[in-house]
Amino acid sequence: GLAAVVTRIIQGHISHSAAKTVFDLLWNASGDAISNEGQLSVVDEIIKNKGLMQMNDAGELEKIVDEVLSISSKNIEEFKAGNTKALNSLVGLIMKASKGKANPGQVNELLKKKLT
Numbered sequence: 001g002l003a004a005v006v007t008r009i010i011q012g013h014i015s016h017s018a019a020k021t022v023f024d025l026l027w028n029a030s031g032d033a034i035s036n037e038g039q040l041s042v043v044d045e046i047i048k049n050k051g052l053m054q055m056n057d058a059g060e061l062e063k064i065v066d067e068v069l070s071i072s073s074k075n076i077e078e079f080k081a082g083n084t085k086a087l088n089s090l091v092g093l094i095m096k097a098s099k100g101k102a103n104p105g106q107v108n109e110l111l112k113k114k115l116t
Contacts, residue, residue: 001027001043002023005019005023007040008043008044012056012103013054015052015100015103017100018047021050025046054102055101055103061098062110065094065107065111067097068090068093069090075089075090076090080115087111087112087115090111094107094111
């Protein structure tokens with residue numbers, strides 16, 4: 001169970017917070033022994049059924065980033081003036097716009113690319 005959850009984190013399929021949810025659901029599920037491949041299937045089913053799959057589509061993510069940037073001129077100005085906390089604020093807005101499904105690492109990369 002835990003190995004399957006960690007695998008999906010490493011692959012970027014779920015966030016750490018989603019992993020906690022998946023693990024809790026696994027922990028409370030049936031105690032039957034399941035093969036490693038079977039555990040991945042169970043984990044994937046939980047991820048799908050609970051809508052926990054992290055957004056990794058670069059095009060979709062870039063669209064959300066562009067939308068947030070178009071309405072966040074103050075944060076952009078602050079970031080360009082050297083306030084690195086403004087970047088965190090933008091990441092938060094993007095996470096909110098994506099309903100928490102955006103990959104924060106990809107969001108940071110995209111923002112830095114677009115703002116520098």
